[in-house]
Amino acid sequence: MFDRIKTLFQRWHEIKEADALTDYDLHDLGLSRDQLRAFVRMPTDLQDRLTAMAALFGVPEDELRHDHGRWIEMLTSCGHCADRRACSELLARGRLDSPADARFCPNRHELEALSHAA
Numbered sequence: 001m002f003d004r005i006k007t008l009f010q011r012w013h014e015i016k017e018a019d020a021l022t023d024y025d026l027h028d029l030g031l032s033r034d035q036l037r038a039f040v041r042m043p044t045d046l047q048d049r050l051t052a053m054a055a056l057f058g059v060p061e062d063e064l065r066h067d068h069g070r071w072i073e074m075l076t077s078c079g080h081c082a083d084r085r086a087c088s089e090l091l092a093r094g095r096l097d098s099p100a101d102a103r104f105c106p107n108r109h110e111l112e113a114l115s116h117a118a
Contacts, residue, residue, distance in 0.1 A: 050064070
C-alpha cells in the first residue's frame, strides 16, 4: 500500500513538472503538453515493452526510434493496450513464432512493416 501511495505522489510531482515546462521546452521534446501529461500517466515500462516487442519482430531499437513521430504514436498505442497480460506472456516467452502470436498488440501492423523494411 505504501508503494502505491509513493507512486501516486511521484506521478503527481511529474505532472506538476510537465505543467511547468515552457512551450519552447515542449517543442524541443516534440510533444504537446497534453501528450506529455498522458505519457506521465502511462505505465513506466512502456519503452521497455515496445522495444522488447520490436525485437521479437526483428526490428532494432535504432530503427524503431528513427522516426520520432512514429515512436510517439507507437508508445501511445502501447500505453492504451487492453491486453498487457498477453503482452507480458509473449515477452516472457521471448520468441515470436509468427506475427499472429502478437495479434493482441496494437502496434503489430507497424512492427510487421518495419520488420520487412529492415
